[in-house]
Amino acid sequence: MTQTAFIGLGHMGLPMARNLLRAGYPLKVFDLVRSAVDTLAGEGAVAADSAADAIDQAKVVISMLPASRHVEGLYLGDDGLLARLPAGTLVIECSTIAPESARKVHAAARERGIALLDAPVSGGTGGAAAGTLTFMVGGEAQTLERARPMLAAMGKNIFHAGPEGAGQxxxxxxxxxxxxxxxxxxxxxxxxxxxxxxxxxxxxxxxxxxxxxxxxxxxxxxxxxxxxxxxxxxxxxxxxxxxxxxxxxxxxxxxxxxxxxxxxxxxxxxxxxxxxxxxxxxxxxxxxxxxxxx
Amino acid sequence: MTQTAFIGLGHMGLPMARNLLRAGYPLKVFDLVRSAVDTLAGEGAVAADSAADAIDQAKVVISMLPASRHVEGLYLGDDGLLARLPAGTLVIECSTIAPESARKVHAAARERGIALLDAPVSGGTGGAAAGTLTFMVGGEAQTLERARPMLAAMGKNIFHAGPEGAGQxxxxxxxxxxxxxxxxxxxxxxxxxxxxxxxxxxxxxxxxxxxxxxxxxxxxxxxxxxxxxxxxxxxxxxxxxxxxxxxxxxxxxxxxxxxxxxxxxxxxxxxxxxxxxxxxxxxxxxxxxxxxxx
Amino acid sequence: MTQTAFIGLGHMGLPMARNLLRAGYPLKVFDLVRSAVDTLAGEGAVAADSAADAIDQAKVVISMLPASRHVEGLYLGDDGLLARLPAGTLVIECSTIAPESARKVHAAARERGIALLDAPVSGGTGGAAAGTLTFMVGGEAQTLERARPMLAAMGKNIFHAGPEGAGQxxxxxxxxxxxxxxxxxxxxxxxxxxxxxxxxxxxxxxxxxxxxxxxxxxxxxxxxxxxxxxxxxxxxxxxxxxxxxxxxxxxxxxxxxxxxxxxxxxxxxxxxxxxxxxxxxxxxxxxxxxxxxx
Amino acid sequence: MTQTAFIGLGHMGLPMARNLLRAGYPLKVFDLVRSAVDTLAGEGAVAADSAADAIDQAKVVISMLPASRHVEGLYLGDDGLLARLPAGTLVIECSTIAPESARKVHAAARERGIALLDAPVSGGTGGAAAGTLTFMVGGEAQTLERARPMLAAMGKNIFHAGPEGAGQxxxxxxxxxxxxxxxxxxxxxxxxxxxxxxxxxxxxxxxxxxxxxxxxxxxxxxxxxxxxxxxxxxxxxxxxxxxxxxxxxxxxxxxxxxxxxxxxxxxxxxxxxxxxxxxxxxxxxxxxxxxxxx
CATH class of the missing domain: 1.10.1040.10 (N-(1-d-carboxylethyl)-l-norvaline Dehydrogenase; domain 2)
Structure with a gap:
């Protein structure tokens, strides 16, 4: 199965990543909090030392971060992940952030030929643990189809809200x-x-x-x-x-x-x-x- | 079946009374607008010339009026209906009015041995016509049981909200x-x-x-x-x-x-x-x- | 000077009455709280046993009560003060109440030939003590002129807001x-x-x-x-x-x-x-x- | 007198610049709307072709722009004015913008040794024309003293609100x-x-x-x-x-x-x-x- 990077293992990210592991996806994971990384490493994930390390060899990148500034910091700029990822990579950005911020990251991804979705969730930590989250997805319909199996491993309802930023x-x-x-x-x-x-x-x-x-x-x-x-x-x-x-x-x-x-x-x-x-x-x-x- | 007075034949009251007629209840009806009275008279109701006329011989009185002041005016005071009705009469007051106003009418009814319910509805004119109104009922549970067959002729959901005024x-x-x-x-x-x-x-x-x-x-x-x-x-x-x-x-x-x-x-x-x-x-x-x- | 009844000696009424006493007005005072009555009696007022007692011989009645229901209770009905006062009496009603309630009392006074003002105040207990209250007065201009000297003993700014109820x-x-x-x-x-x-x-x-x-x-x-x-x-x-x-x-x-x-x-x-x-x-x-x- | 650049000649900026001209300040002015520049050139200002041209030789720079993004665009970045101005220049930024945005411009100015004030105004176009604006100023007190004569040519009340951004x-x-x-x-x-x-x-x-x-x-x-x-x-x-x-x-x-x-x-x-x-x-x-x- 697809080599996947998962970045951001907080109250939501950790159980979401766990459900992907259980579904058989090979995950390389990163979070600034080392104990979260270790927890998942104990369950079969590969621990990464940095976001850049996590995306090495990844065909899919999933992120779940607290706010707009973290997402922009992770993906944009000369040191950002979008500058490092090969064209064709699929990025599923699950954080809840400002639509404007999502559109900025979308635009940068589009320029680099990277397929990105804004895919914020609802359902809380309970839904994340149970794999019953709702995903509201913005981006191209065909990109959503590509992502759907992984989303289905983490959630139950998957809505295509519309174009870039529409999920947010x-x-x-x-x-x-x-x-x-x-x-x-x-x-x-x-x-x-x-x-x-x-x-x-x-x-x-x-x-x-x-x-x-x-x-x-x-x-x-x-x-x-x-x-x-x-x-x-x-x-x-x-x-x-x-x-x-x-x-x-x-x-x-x-x-x-x-x-x-x-x-x-x-x-x-x-x-x-x-x-x-x-x-x-x-x-x-x-x-x-x-x-x-x- | 029970001789019934129906007072207040507006957008809501008229179709409610019509459903009672269709269910076979003998109705004597009154409204200040004569044409509404005539309409129902043409469908089998007896036309009354006044509220006092309508309640003559009635075992049950139903009213559907615009506001608190009309309800208080109809029932309270020396000339009000409560002063004229025999003890034991059942009054189903369906207007949407202030809970305080409903409690005032309840208190006067209780003093006279009259069984009264405040029973405002939701569901609009469509629900009134279709007989699918929701009744929210305040008053004694046994009084509600007595009224239930008639309410069921006009509505679908019948809730006992609690004591006097609780319907409102x-x-x-x-x-x-x-x-x-x-x-x-x-x-x-x-x-x-x-x-x-x-x-x-x-x-x-x-x-x-x-x-x-x-x-x-x-x-x-x-x-x-x-x-x-x-x-x-x-x-x-x-x-x-x-x-x-x-x-x-x-x-x-x-x-x-x-x-x-x-x-x-x-x-x-x-x-x-x-x-x-x-x-x-x-x-x-x-x-x-x-x-x-x- | 004019024999005056003052009814309602709370945080506001007591210092207002005191200022009238100091200005030389002969006051007969009443409150349900006996100690307030006694306080003013010790400063030259005549203590009354009831509102009805207080207004005996009064040419002017002033009241300062908590809410609409107290004012309506004091003045209206068969036992109310308006039924007892002679035509021509001046009533200065200083309570803050609903304009509708004030208009009801005005209407009853007018029928009996009693000159009434609604005259709520602002300025708080400090202004009441210092005699610097603001009066906002509703009623006839000539009635206000009749009341002005007494208002001036209790306040500084006296506004004629308009007709009956306008003060409120x-x-x-x-x-x-x-x-x-x-x-x-x-x-x-x-x-x-x-x-x-x-x-x-x-x-x-x-x-x-x-x-x-x-x-x-x-x-x-x-x-x-x-x-x-x-x-x-x-x-x-x-x-x-x-x-x-x-x-x-x-x-x-x-x-x-x-x-x-x-x-x-x-x-x-x-x-x-x-x-x-x-x-x-x-x-x-x-x-x-x-x-x-x- | 001090050579001054004035950038932004809209409904507010134009009459403000005019008052400085009348007070004898030598002004070089710029706006994207050429007619505004020409108007002031006809009254004694020197017309500039760009913001960069306007600040040439300037000891003081004053700006009055619509929103945060214009101010950040003008001053920040490699092409921004702060990168071009010599240390010691006084900048009086009069636009109404987000405090956060003002603090960002302040920080960049501080790094370059440029003395900057955020000095938004109130008083409207009337106050701008009459020279009676209120200035609310954020920045160092001694910088404000340096700016005061020019502010006084445009306004009447000048408040020192506090440190960087406090004016906003x-x-x-x-x-x-x-x-x-x-x-x-x-x-x-x-x-x-x-x-x-x-x-x-x-x-x-x-x-x-x-x-x-x-x-x-x-x-x-x-x-x-x-x-x-x-x-x-x-x-x-x-x-x-x-x-x-x-x-x-x-x-x-x-x-x-x-x-x-x-x-x-x-x-x-x-x-x-x-x-x-x-x-x-x-x-x-x-x-x-x-x-x-x-």
Whole structure:
């Protein structure tokens, strides 16, 4: 099978790389945190000493990094990976970054004849471990077909969002809606309970009615309504509030770039920043419920 | 079958009463608009000259009125229906009104030994015509059982939300979430399209992802994404923006009563009022999409 | 001088009544809290046992109560004061209440030939003690002229806002602007300081520039910028956050009544409610600064 | 007097350069729009063919450009002005740009021994023509003293905001407060008038009370309240809504950089973007009043 480099072994990257290993892909892996590299080396990956080392001989490069500046730093410039990779290499860039930043990396790859996809994910660390991530992919359809078997080893739903950068745009749109409806659900739960309703009853009514949304299906923010939701486990696990704040920030950058007005999305970002000020950034993003109760 | 009075034959009340007639209930009907009364009289109802006339001999009274003040005016006071109805009568009050107002009417009914339910609906004029409304019911469980056959003639989902007024609370909670997620969806659609995505593709990605919600399932606000949605028919039909503004206003009254903070719900109300200022109050509430496009 | 009844001797009413006493007005005073009555009795007022007792022989009635329901309860109905007062009496109603409520009391007074003013104040307990309150007055100009000497004994600026209820409208408009600009100032102070500016320098630049407003002149929310501001005294004294929340609630009621969209005012209310949830309702309203710092 | 280069002769730069000419400074000027260069050449300036030509022999360089990217393009890089200017040159950068961008240019200047100030202005085209601009200056105090005579030829208030970038931070803080209080004032004017108050009466009450702010003093958004305000001249003149949207965008970038929550500032940006969608970006920013009236 295809020699693959995997760069960025954080909370998401490590389980994603592990699923590729399990599917039989030969991986050479790198992260600045040596222990993550060692963990995967113990499971069959080859440890690399640097990103440049990792891509040696690779036909496919996959990366999962924290933010735009890391991605640009890795790929662009005279020392960047794009300057070192042979034409024809497939690059699957899975980080959640600004669409503009993704387009910059796409343009550089295109110039060098490298086939690149922006392929941010949703589904959190649980989805990464279970191999059930959703990929929202930007780039050429034929490049996506080339990448599909590897994506399928890490995820379940694979959407072709459109051309270069479209994966990132779809991701920020989706996560902005998610944040807003999480807050809206939290507001409604607090208001209903304060006015005498049982939380589980209200949750069920809204879930089955026109207020229904993903948070009511899978992720109710009121403790005890859903046994396995982060809210019922002290808002632990799941998707950290500070990461939601990051994604909402990317959404605002995207809206600024195109001149869009997004009052709900903007307010969601501000409310998440209030939560971060209260020291709750490391808790699951459904902890926004606590803003609305005493 | 049970002799029933139906008071309030507007866009919702008329098709609801018609479904009761079709189910075989003997109805005596009243509305200030004589033509609505005549329409139903032509379909088998008995026309009443006044609300007081309508309730004569009735074992059940159903009402569907525009706002709190009409409901209080109909039932309360020395001339109100509660002062005229015999103990034991069943009253199904279906208007969407302030929970506080509903509790006031409940209290007066309880004093007189009258079994009352607050039973606001969702599902719009389409659901009223098709007999597929959702009822959110506040009051005693045994009273709900007594009313259930008649509710089932008009609707599909019947929820017992809790004690007196709980139906109204559930309704405003649900509709507040609905309004917020409609606006959030409209913002995201506009932002995604402005950044190069196909509307139908973006809509489908979000629908299947964590941004999924009822508006993406049934009621996409972007013209052309869903053939039968109001957005694809010039924002006609459906649920008028001015009625959504009314419900959001009731939600804010409810939040004020309990001291709840609902930033998203409050902002939704203000945005709908901007729409109303633009003369779009009579269009379907998904017309909020137009705030975000040129 | 004119025999006067003063009803409502809370944090505002007591010092207002004291200033009338000092100006030589013969006062008969009532409050549900007996100790407040006794305090003023010790300073020359006549203690009354009830509101009805207080108005006996009064040519002028002044009231200062917490909310709409107290005012309506005092004046309206068969047992209300308006039913007992002789035509020609002057009533100066100083409570901050809903304009609609004020208009209801005005209408009842007019029917009975009683000259009534809605005359809410601003200036806080400091202004009440110092006799420097601002009165915003609704009602007939000639009635205001009749009341002016007494108002002048309690305040400094006396504005004729317009007809019945206009005093209340002016008050809620003013206080909504005040709340919004307090929050805007607090946001800017926090942002500027986080980006390296000295608080006093930033405050002074904005004060002298187009960002200038009353809070920057008199009431900076950043501790230490103004020696005598509540912010420099642990947010004590001044105007309690929960009273600002009450006034913002009245503003929203007023906006709902007329169908106005006030996004900033609505958001201000929601942010104050978040503060109240955090247990800060009894602190000065500039404590909103703490939402924006860690 | 000091040989000076002035680069950027738009609506603001041209009248600023003219005031320096009138004060006797020998100017060599450049703009991409040749007619602007010719205008000033006709008034005594020397026309330059390029920015590089303009700075030849200059002891002082002043620039006034539209946005961060223009400023970075002018000064940075191998072809940028900083690479060409001798150590000891004074650069007064008057554009309104992101603080981060200003700090980047400062750092490059410092490395080369060039004395640079970020010195954004407020006061609009009127203030630029009259020489009454406000300068908010970031950089070393002694550099400011060196620049002061030239700043004084163009403006009236000169504030030392703090170290590198502080001028830009002060500017975005100030303009964010300005935008929010403009909208708050517009909301209150619309609400008061809809509830029966005379616009001029309400404006005057708030101006003298705790709602007082710069917009009520100088720039009332309700047509007819202030004869010389843009609102009374069809919202022409003044400061364009699209420029306010730009400044609010810079404020949000600044807040993102430091992780600040600014709900009012964020909402103000979104409301201005709604206005821009309505085609009102070229009108004075007080045109936001029209959002709130029919």
């Amino acid at each position: 745009v779809a991701k920020v749109c989706n996560n902005q809606v998610l944040a807003v409806q999480m807050i809206a659900t939290a507001e409604a739960m607090a208001m209903g309970v304060a006015n005498g309703l049982e939380p589980a009853v209200l949750a069920e009514i809204m879930r089955q009615s026109s207020g229904g949304n993903w948070t009511l299906e899978k992720y109710n923010p009121w403790p005890g309504v859903m046994e396995n939701a982060p809210a019922s486990k002290g808002y632990s696990g799941g998707f950290m509030a500070e990461l939601m704040a990051k994604d909402l920030g990317l959404a605002q950058e995207t809206a600024s770039h195109s001149g869009n007005s997004t009052p709900m999305g903007a307010l969601a970002l501000q409310l998440y920043r209030l939560l971060l000020k209260q020291g709750k950034g490391k808790q699951d993003f459904s902890v926004v419920q606590q803003l609305f109760v005493e | 609370v559930a309704k405003v909670c649900n509709n507040q979430v609905l309004a917020v997620q409609m606006i959030a969806t409209a913002e995201a659609m506009a932002m995604g399209v402005a950044n190069g995505l196909e509307p139908a593709v973006l809509a489908e990605i979000m629908r299947q992802s964590s941004g999924g919600n009822w508006t993406l399932e049934k009621y996409n606000p972007w013209p052309g994404v869903m053939e039968n949605a109001p957005a694809s028919k010039g924002y006609s039909g459906g649920f008028m923006a001015e009625l959504m503004a009314k419900d959001l206003g009731l939600a804010q009254e409810t939040a004020s009563h309990s001291g709840n903070s609902t930033p998203m719900g409050a902002l939704a109300l203000q945005l709908y009022r901007l729409l109303l200022k633009q003369g779009k109050g009579k269009q379907d509430f998904s017309v909020v999409q137009q705030l975000f496009v040129e | 409208v002016a008050k809620v408009c003013n206080n909504q602007v005040l709340a919004v600009q307090m929050i805007a100032t607090a946001e800017a102070m926090a942002m500027g300081v986080a980006n390296g500016l000295e608080p006093a320098v930033l405050a002074e630049i904005m004060r002298q520039s187009s960002g200038g407003n009353w809070t920057l002149e008199k009431y900076n929310p950043w501790p230490g910028v103004m020696e005598n501001a509540p912010a420099s005294k642990g947010y004590s004294g001044g105007f309690m956050a929960e009273l600002m929340a009450k006034d913002l609630g009245l503003a929203q009621e007023t906006a709902s009544h007329s169908g106005n969209s006030t996004p900033m005012g609505a958001l201000a209310l929601q942010l104050y409610r978040l503060l109240l949830k955090q247990g800060k309702g009894k602190q000065d309203f500039s404590v909103v600064q703490q939402l924006f710092v860690e | 931070v002060a500017k975005v803080c100030n303009n964010q407060v300005l935008a929010v209080q403009m909208i708050a004032t517009a909301e209150a004017m619309a609400m008061g008038v809809a509830n029966g108050l005379e616009p001029a009466v309400l404006a005057e009450i708030m101006r003298q009370s705790s709602g007082g702010n710069w917009t009520l003093e100088k720039y009332n958004p309700w047509p007819g309240v202030m004869e010389n305000a843009p609102a009374s001249k069809g919202y022409s003149g003044g400061f364009m809504a699209e420029l306010m949207a730009k400044d609010l965008g810079l404020a949000q970038e600044t807040a993102s950089h430091s992780g600040n929550s600014t709900p009012m500032g964020a909402l103000a940006l979104q409301l201005y973007r709604l206005l821009l969608k309505q085609g009102k970006g070229k009108q004075d920013f007080s045109v936001v009043q029209q959002l709130f009236v029919e």
